[in-house]
Amino acid sequence: MKQVKQIIVMAFIAVAVAAGFFPSQAGAWGRGHFYVIGIGPSGPQMATLQALDTIKQMDTIIAPEQHVKLFSEYIGDKPVLFDPWKGFWDYNGKSYSELTKEEYAKFKVERFRLRDERAEQIKKHLEKGKNVGLLDSGNPCLFGPSHWYVEEFDKQDIVIIPGMGCDAAAMAALGKSIIPAYKARFVMQSAPMFLMDHKLEDRQILKDLSKYPVNMIQYMALGNPEKTFSALGEMYKxxxxxxxVFWAGYPGRERILRGxxxxxxxxLSNEKEKFMGLLFVGDFLEGKPYEASMKLQNNEK
Incomplete structure (x- = not known):
């Protein structure tokens, strides 16, 4: 009987750990947790059951208005603290990309001020034993802006609920194996301004990458297609x-432009959409990349 009880207790602990200190447990620690909830790229239909259940169990929500509307069924009448992105990408009504040098300097200061002020709001709720859930699009740990807030907290206060990224939705739309694929050694995910620099002029890494068979996924690559593809042309034929893939995962809006x-x-210069699109580059987009890779592996034995 004693062994049975021990097994039950161990099983309970295992489930609790696997759940990442699920909301129902948080009160037992005398302190709330800050949950970053990956909600997928487009709405409840792309969110996991874990994400939807976590939203239901939160005491307070942090989300922009569009997400509050999309997930209203799960948020219910929970209070919404603030829009986490308001003021992070604009300043005095202007996009950060349109600011003068002087405005941009002030914008950087203001953005951190807003972050610090909001992080303090969240901490006060945690101190009261409240669970706060921030809804973050896609995969929170891949180009996820939620880390503006996450890094202001102790690790023990944070729970991240994984979400499907737009890359997964886009690859499903393309219907191809990105790896294994022909001779590709790896898949690289980045954005032009990280791969090179904000002016897209430092191209040394592209020259280095050109030595290897690589398939590429590029975020935020639509703003300056001429420079982006001029650079990629130094690596690829x-x-x-x-x-x-535009609007990956969005029913009725998703579409593919090939070239x-x-x-x-x-x-791309003829396209109006300059942000909601994911760029894929590589031979995997044609033919039977998986089969070709398997045949190559068999020949190596």
Whole structure:
């Protein structure tokens, strides 16, 4: 009987750990937790059951208005503290990309001030034993702005609920194996301003990458297609296939634009959408990449 009780207790602990200190437990610690909830790219239909259940169990929600509306069924009448992104990408009504040098300097100061002020609000709720849930699009740990807040807290206060990224939705739309794929050694995910620099002029890393068979996923790559593809042209042949999946995971809005490294800049210059698109580059976009990879592996034995 004693062994049975021990097994039950151990099983309970295992479930609790696997759940990442689920909301129902938080009160037992005398302090709330700050949950970052990955909600997928487009709404409840792309969110996990764990994410939806976690939203239901929160005491307070942090989310922009669009997410409050999308997830209203799960948020219910919970109070919404603030829009976590308001003031992070604009200043005095202007996009941060349009600011003068002087305005941008003030914007940087204001953005950190807002972050600090809001982090203090969250901490006060945690001290009262309240669980606070921030809704973050896609995968919170891949280009997830929630880390503006996460890094202001002790690790023990944070629980991150994983979410499906737009890359997964986009790859499903493309219907291809990105790896294994032909001779590709790896898949690289980045954005032009991280891969090079904000002016897209430091191209040494592209020259280094050109030594290896690599398939590429690029976020935030639509703003300056001429410079982006001029740079990629130094790594890939002009006939290398590429594709942009717009609004990945959004029913009724998702679409694919196909081209090559040589002609995609021109195609994108005619597109109105300059942000909600994910760029894929590599031979995997054509033929039977998985089968080709398997045949190559068999030949190596």
């Amino acid at each position: 002009p006939d290398t296939p590429c594709a942009v 090559t490294v040589g002609d995609m800049a021109q195609k």
